[in-house]
Structure formats: C-alpha cells, structure tokens
Amino acid sequence: MSQAAVKVDRLEKTLGKTHVLRGVSLEARSGEIYGLLGPNGAGKTTTLRVVCTLLTPDAGSVEVLGFETRAEAAEVRRRVGVVTAEIGVYPRLTARENITYFAELTGVAGGDLRRRVDAVVERLDMATFADQRAESLSSGQKQKVAIARAIVHDPPVLMFDEPTSNLDVLASREIREFMVESRERGKCVIFSTHVLHDAERLCDRVSILHQGGVVASGTTAEVRGTRRDLEDAFLELVGAAR
Amino acid sequence: MSSIAIVFRKEIREILRDRRTLTAIVLAALATPLVLFVISQVATKTAAQVYTVGYSGTIPAGLDVLFSATGLKLELVADPPAAARQQVDLGLVFSASQIDEYYDPTRQSAQIADTRLQTILGKYDAAKIAASLQEHGVDPGILNPVPVRVHPLSSPVQAAGDSFLSFFLPYILITMTLTGGLSAALDCSAGERERKTLESLLLTPAPRSHVLVGKILAVSAISLASAVVAIGSMLIALTQISFTGTPGSSLHVGLNAQATLIMVWLAILLAGTFSSLTVALGTLARNFRQGQAYATPLYFITIFPAAIVLFIPDFNPSLAYYLIPILNAVLVLRDVIVHNTAQWQAIALTSASLILAGGLCWYAALRLFTREALLVRS
Numbered sequence: 005m006s007q008a009a010v011k012v013d014r015l016e017k018t019l020g021k022t023h024v025l026r027g028v029s030l031e032a033r034s035g036e037i038y039g040l041l042g043p044n045g046a047g048k049t050t051t052l053r054v055v056c057t058l059l060t061p062d063a064g065s066v067e068v069l070g071f072e073t074r075a076e077a078a079e080v081r082r083r084v085g086v087v088t089a090e091i092g093v094y095p096r097l098t099a100r101e102n103i104t105y106f107a108e109l110t111g112v113a114g115g116d117l118r119r120r121v122d123a124v125v126e127r128l129d130m131a132t133f134a135d136q137r138a139e140s141l142s143s144g145q146k147q148k149v150a151i152a153r154a155i156v157h158d159p160p161v162l163m164f165d166e167p168t169s170n171l172d173v174l175a176s177r178e179i180r181e182f183m184v185e186s187r188e189r190g191k192c193v194i195f196s197t198h199v200l201h202d203a204e205r206l207c208d209r210v211s212i213l214h215q216g217g218v219v220a221s222g223t224t225a226e227v228r229g230t231r232r233d234l235e236d237a238f239l240e241l242v243g244a245a246r
Numbered sequence: 247m248s249s250i251a252i253v254f255r256k257e258i259r260e261i262l263r264d265r266r267t268l269t270a271i272v273l274a275a276l277a278t279p280l281v282l283f284v285i286s287q288v289a290t291k292t293a294a295q296v297y298t299v300g301y302s303g304t305i306p307a308g309l310d311v312l313f314s315a316t317g318l319k320l321e322l323v324a325d326p327p328a329a330a331r332q333q334v335d336l337g338l339v340f341s342a343s344q345i346d347e348y349y350d351p352t353r354q355s356a357q358i359a360d361t362r363l364q365t366i367l368g369k370y371d372a373a374k375i376a377a378s379l380q381e382h383g384v385d386p387g388i389l390n391p392v393p394v395r396v397h398p399l400s401s402p403v404q405a406a407g408d409s410f411l412s413f414f415l416p417y418i419l420i421t422m423t424l425t426g427g428l429s430a431a432l433d434c435s436a437g438e439r440e441r442k443t444l445e446s447l448l449l450t451p452a453p454r455s456h457v458l459v460g461k462i463l464a465v466s467a468i469s470l471a472s473a474v475v476a477i478g479s480m481l482i483a484l485t486q487i488s489f490t491g492t493p494g495s496s497l498h499v500g501l502n503a504q505a506t507l508i509m510v511w512l513a514i515l516l517a518g519t520f521s522s523l524t525v526a527l528g529t530l531a532r533n534f535r536q537g538q539a540y541a542t543p544l545y546f547i548t549i550f551p552a553a554i555v556l557f558i559p560d561f562n563p564s565l566a567y568y569l570i571p572i573l574n575a576v577l578v579l580r581d582v583i584v585h586n587t588a589q590w591q592a593i594a595l596t597s598a599s600l601i602l603a604g605g606l607c608w609y610a611a612l613r614l615f616t617r618e619a620l621l622v623r624s
Contacts, residue, residue, distance in 0.1 A: 019618075056449055059618055078451040086449055092442025096263040097256070108252045109450035153446060 009034045009069055009161055009192035010055055016063035017050055024050045026216040027064070032194050032209075034160065037187050039207030039224070040196040041238060046213040048196040052163050055194070056084050068161055082110060085154035087179075089166040091146040095139035099130060099149045102138055106153035124152045128182075144175035151182065162186055163194045168202070180206060204234040214242045249452035253460025254467075261430045261468050270429060271468075274422055274476040279483035282414075286487045297359035300329035303340030308373075312366045318359060335359040411484070411501075412584045416576040417552040418476050419509065423516040424548055426472020427465040428524055428541055434461045435528025435611075436537035444620070454616050462521045462608065469517035477509075505582045508593065512575045515600035519571065520544075522607030529614040551576040568595040571603040 008031035017025040025047045032038035040048045053059040055066050057077040066073040068080045093102050103121050112120050125134045128148045133141055138149060147167070155162065164183060168176035183206060186193050197203055203210060204224060211221040219241045220227050224234060231237045261267050299313065300323035313320055318336075323329040326337030330348040336359040337348035347363065349356040376386035387393075438444040447457065481501070501509065524541055531537035551573035554561055568574040574596035582588050614620065 058445065058448060078453075081449055081451040084449070086446070088445065090442035090445070092444075092446070094256075094260060094443060095441065096260045101256075101259070105252070105256050106446065106450060109249055109447075109452045111451065150446070 008032065008067075010038075010194065011067045012051065012055065012064070013066070014064040015051065015054060015061050015066065017047075017054060017059060018062055019050065019059075024216050025054070025061075028213065028216070028218055029064075030211045030218065030221065032161075032192050034192045035187060035190045036208040037183055037193040037195055037206050039203040039210035040194060040213065041198065041200065041203055041210050041234075042213035043198060043242065045215075047216040048198075048213055049165055051213070052086070052165050052194065052196055056086050056163060057081055082157065083159050084161045084163065085157070085159040086163045086165065087147075087151050087154045087167045089169040091143065091150045091170065093138040093141075093146050093149050096137060098135050098137055099141065099145070099152075100125065100134045102149050103152045103156050107156040110157035112157055120156055120158070124156045128152055144171060144178075147171055147175055147179070151179070155186075160190075161192045161194070163196070165196045166198070167195075168197075168199070200233075200235045200238055204228075210234075212238060212241055249450075249456040250460045250463070253452070253457050254463050257430070257434050257461055257464035258467065260433070261464060264429070264433065266429045267427075267433075267468060270426060271472050271475055274426065274472055275479045278418060278476050278480040279487075282480065282483045282487055292358070295355075295358070297335040297355055297362065299336045299338055299359065299363070300326050300334035301338040301340060302326050303338075305340055306370075309366070309370055312370060316362045316366050318362055318366070330356070336363060338363075412580045413552065414480065415477065415509070415583065416579045417549070418480055419473055419513055419579070420516065420548050420552060420572060420575070422473040422476045423469045423513060424520045424524075424544060426476075427469030427517065427521055430468045431465045431521060431524035432528040432531070432534050432537035432541070434465065435525045436531040436534050437528075439531075439620075440533040455612055458525070458608070458612055458615050462518070462525050462611070465521035465525060466514075466517040469521055470513055473513050473517065501583070502586075504588055505579075508582050508588060509579060511593075511597070512578060512600075515597060515604065516572070516575055519600050519604035519607060520548075522604050522611055526607050526611035526614055529611055529620070548572055565591060565595060568592045569599045571599050574599055 010030075010032040012028055012030045015025050015028040016023075028047065028051055030038070030040075030051075040051060042048050050059065054061050055068065055073065057073045057080050060074060069083050071079040071083070073080050093099075094105070097105065100121060103124060104117065107117055107121055125131055128151060130145070130148055130152065133145050138146060141149065147170075162183075164179070167179050171179065180202065183193050183195060187208075195203065195207060207224055209221075209223050210227055211218050212227065213219070220237070227241075228234050228237045231240065294317070296317045296319050298319050298321050300321050302323060302325075305313075305320070310320060321334060323334065323337070326334075326339050326346075327348040328337075330337030331350060335349070335353070335355045339346040339348075345367075347360070349360050351357060351360075372389070375389065379386045379388070438447060448454065523544070527540040528537040531540055551570075554573065554576070563577060568577060574592070578589075578593055578596050581592065
C-alpha cells in the first residue's frame with residue numbers, strides 16, 4: 005500500500021465560539037479519490053482549509069507529502085491545488101491571464117510558464133474562450149478557469165470542495181471525469197461532497213464527518229457494508245451519531 | 247519575477263481595464279479646469295457688479311462722481327431704510343449734518359456695497375479736509391506726518407496667484423491622491439472577497455505581505471497618476487483663465503523646480519499612505535459597497551487641513567505641527583509656494599510622519615489580510 009499523501013491526525017479547530025473539528029483523522033493516498041462526506045456544517049470545508057494551510061489547526065497535525073502545514077505552509081501550497089464551488093475569477097482578465105497569474109504566483113516561470121498554461125488550456129478544452137475576458141464566460145467555462153488555475157502548477161494533491169454544486173449536468177460531468185483522470189495520473193484527489201451518489205461512483209475510500217468528528221472511514225464498500233447504498237449507510241451512521 | 251511585481255502588474259492591468267477608475271481620472275482632469283472657470287466667472291462678475299444705492303436728500307457735491315466710479319448706482323427712493331431691506335443693496339439718507347446708512351448684513355450684496363461705500367467716504371472725507379486746510383493756508387501734509395512708501399517685494403498679481411495656489415494645490419493633491427485610487431483600492435481588497443477570488447489567491451505560496459505590497463503599489467501608482475493629471479490640468483487652466491475681470495489677464499501660477507520636486511515627493515508619500523489606508527479599510531469590508539461606506543469619512547477628515555490654510559492664511563505653526571499627517575503636507579506646500587522657502591527640517595519631519603503613518607496603515611492592512619476571520623467571514 006502506498007504511503008499517505010495527506011495525513012490528518014486528531015485535528016481540532018474552533019472558529020469563533022464553534023468547535024468545528026473534534027479530533028478528525030484521515031489518510032489519503034496518491035492515485036486514489038478520497039471522499040470527505042457529511043451534511044452541511046459537518047466540518048468538511050474546514051478540514052480542507054486546514055489541509056491547504058488557509059486555517060491553522062488548534063491541535064493535531066496535518067502533513068502533505070511529508071510537509072507539516074504549520075511549519076512549511078509555502079511548501080504545502082506549492083503541492084496542493086484546490087477547486088471550490090466558488091468559481092470566482094478576475095472578470096477583467098482573460099481566462100488565459102487568470103491562469104497565468106496563478107501559475108506565476110505558484111512559481112512557474114520562463115518558458116515553462118507558457119508551456120504549462122497552453123497545456124492546461126488544451127487539456128480542459130478551453131481554446132475557444134481562453135482569450136475572452138472572464139466576465140463574458142458561462143458558469144461552466146468559469147469553473148474550467150478555476151480548475152485550470154488550481155492545476156497549472158501540476159500539484160500532486162488536488163482537493164475538490166463541492167465542485168459541482170453550482171454547475172449544470174454537463175459541466176458537473178466534466179468535473180467528475182477530470183477527477184477520475186487525475187487519479188489515473190497518480191494524483192491524490194480529495195473530494196468533499198454531500199452528493200452521495202457522486203461519492204459512491206468516484207471514491208475509492210471515504211470518511212463520513214458529522215458534527216466535527218469522523219463517524220466512519222474505509223473503502224466505499226466497507227462503509228456501505230450490508231446496506232443498499234452509501235446513502236443508506238450515511239443516514240444510518242449520521243442518525244446514530246445524533 | 248518576484249511575487250510583488252506579479253501582483254503589481256496584474257492589478258495595474260485590471261485597473262486600466264476598469265471604467266470606474268479611468269472615468270475618475272478623466273473627470274478629475276476635466277473637472278478642475280471647469281471648476282476654476284466657474285470660479286473665474288463668479289470672481290469677474292463680482293468685480294464688475296454694480297450695486298444699487300437707494301437715497302433721499304441732497305448728495306454732497308462731487309460724491310456722486312465717486313459713487314459711479316466705484317460701481318455704485320444711485321437711485322432716488324422715498325424711504326431708504328425700507329428700500330434697503332429688499333429693493334436696493336444699500337439705503338442712504340443725506341442730510342445737512344450727516345449721512346445715515348441702512349443695510350442688511352445678512353445679504354452679501356449689501357456687505358460688498360457697504361465696503362465700497364466706506365472706501366468712497368474715506369476718500370471723500372480726506373479730500374474735503376485737505377481742501378479745507380488748503381483754504382486756510384495749512385499744508386494738508388500735516389494729516390500724514392509720517393508718510394509711508396510701500397515697496398511690494400513681489401507683484402500683487404504673483405501674490406494673488408500664490409495665495410490661490412496655496413489653497414488649491416494641497417486641496418487637489420490630497421483629494422486626488424485619496425479618491426484617484428479609492429476605487430482600485432476597494433476593488434483589489436473588498437472586491438477579492440466579493441467575487442470569491444481571495445481564497446484562491448491566499449492558496450498560492452506567495453507571501454501575503456508581498457501580495458499586499460503589490461496591491462498597495464498598484465493603487466499608489468494610480469493615485470499618483472490621478473493627482474498628476476489633475477494638478478497638470480489645473481496649472482494649465484490657471485494660466486489661461488482670468489480671475490481679475492480684465493480680459494487677457496491671468497494669475498501668475500508657475501511652480502519653480504524646487505516646489506515641483508517637493509510637491510512630487512509629497513504626492514508619492516500621500517499616495518502611499520492613502521493607498522495603505524484604503525486597502526486596509528477595503529480588507530476590513532465584506533464587499534465593495536461596505537468598503538465605500540468605511541472610506542466615506544476620509545473625505546471629510548482629509549479636507550480639514552486644506553481648509554485651515556483657507557480660513558487661517560496667517561497660520562504660523564511650530565515644527566510640532568509638521569508631525570501631523572496630511573496637515574504637514576499642506577503646510578509644506580504653503581511654505582514653498584507662498585513663502586518661497588523650503589524648510590528642510592519641516593520637510594524631514596513631514597516625510598518621517600507620512601512614512602510612519604503609511605507604515606502603520608500597511609501593518610494594519612497586513613494584520614487584517616492575514617487573519618483567519620478574513621476567510622471565515624467570506
């Protein structure tokens with residue numbers, strides 16, 4: 005079994021007066037899609053934000069490819085790409101300029117810069133709108149820009165936080181296909197969602213979070229157990245934890 | 247390329263594609279000459295304005311000539327005190343022993359007419375007394391035992407121009423360095439949160455302090471450009487517009503090389519300080535509109551120092567006053583324009599004060615930019 009690309013150990017986090025994470029632990033490996041499941045407010049987004057160094061843990065630890073998030077935040081950021089439901093882009097920049105900006109900020113430079121941006125534009129089939137200003141793009145096209153800027157530096161760890169919640173069926177499907185393709189390329193993909201149908205189809209392993217804690221963890225089959233599907237398992241586990 | 251330069255270049259590119267900022271700069275360039283033109287028209291009209299004096303009784307011989315020469319038109323009325331309330335600007339009752347004057351001090355036209363009347367009566371009295379003394383064989387020179395010969399060290403026109411400039415230049419400089427970059431400052435701070443790009447930006451390995459410096463430098467550059475455009479158009483307009491009522495005559499408003507250099511230096515410091523401050527306020531705000539609400543009081547706060555020069559032209563401050571940000575810039579500009587002196591101690595204090603103020607604002611912006619609540623509240 006391959007070594008963990010992302011290792012979260014007894015993570016605690018309080019935001020304001022809310023104890024959001026209560027000892028979350030998980031391990032996600034390269035070449036797999038790891039599902040982070042749970043109802044709204046379970047702590048999925050907070051967990052991802054701690055992993056990608058946007059938030060600092062109160063207790064516990066997080067390592068990404070051996071780099072500790074508190075001590076080596078910049079190294080972690082170089083190795084992580086995050087796609088969220090918020091497809092905010094700079095409206096007065098073109099799609100290509102948006103991607104180039106983030107590539108430069110992640111340290112891609114020189115001849116490599118153009119090559120990487122061109123490659124990601126081609127890979128996500130963006131050539132027809134790459135030189136249009138982002139303000140004129142559709143939601144699906146903006147989501148592609150958001151994915152492109154997250155992967156342009158070719159990070160080994162990809163995190164998707166409810167990436168399809170604002171998208172139509174076609175765009176959602178493209179995102180799912182992209183996640184599968186990333187797994188095949190050996191990336192560690194962490195997929196946070198409350199759409200259990202998607203999780204069941206895509207994820208190799210999952211953790212179910214509820215009220216800031218992990219209530220179940222394992223392969224999709226292990227977590228499903230003898231129930232009909234992951235949704236039944238989820239409802240049973242979350243219901244038992246209430 | 248460093249992350250500061252990357253952020254700076256991107257922000258400048260976005261700003262230059264933002265109609266709001268470009269419109270503000272163009273309007274500033276057009277508005278200043280327009281405002282000055284209106285002021286010149288009002289000044290010219292006031293200088294040439296003829297005011298009506300309603301009178302009764304017999305006008306002393308020769309006085310009527312002085313009235314018409316000073317822009318006061320005499321009009322015979324039945325009741326001067328009543329007429330002075332509405333119908334005319336001033337009421338006079340001439341009797342053998344005295345002149346009774348009636349005017350309403352709340353009316354500006356009455357105040358101006360009164361000033362002109364006092365000037366006329368002063369000259370008339372002096373002429374009458376001199377004539378009377380001469381009739382009695384006495385030299386009228388005894389009325390002026392110590393004659394004073396006035397030798398202006400600069401031309402009155404130059405002085406008027408300097409005085410005008412000493413108010414308007416700081417006013418334009420402060421206003422434009424603040425407002426010229428305001429839209430850009432809010433867009434690159436509150437706007438990042440509003441359009442949901444902040445999280446992606448903070449996910450990059452670029453140090454947040456570098457990101458912030460890149461943004462502040464871009465906003466400073468736009469503020470500076472706005473100020474330069476507005477001041478340039480103002481200086482050009484001042485050489486073309488007459489403020490004296492005499493066609494073709496204009497104020498002498500040229501800035502010498504030293505004054506120009508000092509002004510540019512102050513503009514850089516003010517742009518940096520205001521940019522740091524407005525980016526900090528924008529970082530505090532959740533969206534562009536909230537940022538505008540936070541920044542609104544700045545308009546009032548920053549304009550007070552320029553007003554001091556307007557309302558207290560002889561304000562002669564100690565060096566300690568040069569420690570007060572913004573006021574110090576106004577005072578230095580006044581020194582260099584009106585008094586034609588560059589007090590290097592004052593300039594050094596002013597520079598240190600503005601750099602410190604800018605540094606504190608930058609630090610506050612950095613603290614706000616690096617706190618977790620920034621993302622959680624988003």
